[in-house]
Amino acid sequence: MSDGILDEAYERLHHTGPEFEGWLSNHGPMAVEALVRHGYERQVHRWLDDYLTRLDELPRGLRPIDDWRAALGDAKRTGDWLAYFDRQLREAPWRDVLGTWWPRLLPGIAAGATHGVIRVGHAVRALHLYGANPPRLTELGQALGYWAARWQQVPGADRLLAPVLSDSDAEQADQDGPDVAAALAGLPRIDDRTGGIRERLGRLGSVPRWEPALAALRPARTPGEAERGLGTLVYRAGLDYLRFGHAEPVMLVHAVTAPTAVLRTLPALDEALWAPSFAAAWAATAAVTSVYASNDAVTPPSVAAGTPAEIFARAVRHGDEHVVKLADAVLDAHAATGDQRLLDAAGYAVQLI
Structure with missing residues (x-):
């Protein structure tokens, strides 16, 4: 078995x-x-x-x-x-x-x-x-x-609070989901790209636009909104890999796989933890994006099309652990959305790494 x-x-x-x-x-x-x-x-x-x-x-x-x-x-x-x-x-x-x-x-x-x-x-x-x-x-x-x-905070993330939702606000909250795409698009970049992630994260606090950009994402106000927000975060981060992955092909994988891990863990958690889990996942993806993505996006590359099974098979043949894990994550997102571009992101990692 x-x-x-x-x-x-x-x-x-x-x-x-x-x-x-x-x-x-x-x-x-x-x-x-x-x-x-x-x-x-x-x-x-x-x-x-x-x-x-x-x-x-x-x-x-x-x-x-x-x-x-x-x-x-x-x-x-x-x-x-x-x-x-x-x-x-x-x-x-x-x-x-x-x-x-x-x-x-x-x-x-x-x-x-x-x-x-x-x-x-x-x-x-x-x-x-x-x-x-x-x-x-x-x-x-x-x-x-x-x-x-290795517990390490993202600078400014402690200020991300998921407000308590009253019953009277629940229906409106479900209609006003977090605007993940706009928040990702508004993230700044650090200027000094030397060193590893510890050094780079340490520079975020001195970036004037960082904390306002981190706080720009509307917090989830219900468990359902948190779950949908996480799904959208994985989806958008996967699409961003096509635009920015060339800058740091390995490290930008984690902008996708970190929120995927949080999303997979939700069913084992009390629903009261779902909103803060979404906030933390957003902080992780935002930080990885800001310290590793380039300032300018590139035109999405040409990647040979394939079914989800074929895309994962390519990752297995490639053999790199990051390629395998990205393919695993985007297959989940593709199953939820049907967007072929997510499979292209896994194929792009095969080319880059």
Whole structure:
């Protein structure tokens, strides 16, 4: 069974750390989950044989997590965080653990260049599709632990508040959905493009137009509006990859995959968390766009057309983990919208990366 292959892959990967060569994220658990989800379980172990050679060993802990607030974002405590969540998921149902920690981790959605939340999204999907067992619970624990260890805020995002909606305003709120396209179009760009995402995010606070642009998106005022807003955010970010992907082909993948991960996690969360989840996902996509997208869009490229299955098959043949994950994300968005341009975005990544 495909889920058995996934469990085998997880068990191989869980001897490795969430990062390697410094700050590079271990994409293995995310990529193999996507491969299995789309029917490529026969390719999983062969792909892993090569990928595992790059990875570092599982980090050792220093001491148990006691004051979790003080330990958030402390990469030296990565081993401690992994052990902490392993214990939490042995003692309580995974949805309870996720429900407790999601609002604590959400403000730090930039963690690991958004790979913390992305890895959680893949882990939650596997639990939904195949049910809970030790390898899948371990994967969720390692995903949450990585997010906690690299917890990092997007500058200005703490001011994004989802207002409480009164019953009398519910119908109007459903009619006035968030204007994602306009908000994305209004994002500024940083001038200094040197360094990695940590350095670039640090420059956003000094960009005069950044915080007004971040606040321009109308907040979701109902759970339904948040879910629709997230779907639109993934859709628009996918189309933007066609226009801006040439600037930073790998990093701009995360403008699509981060909100996709949040959208996939919604069904496991209390609906009261959906609106702030949309706000955090918007902050992540906005930040990645502002620090990596070019100032000028290009004409969308010519990409050979194909069915969703053919597009994902091209990603698998290419083999890069970012190509696979982008194809996985845009296939979801294409299923929701039917827009062929989303499949073109995955084909464009094959060309660029």
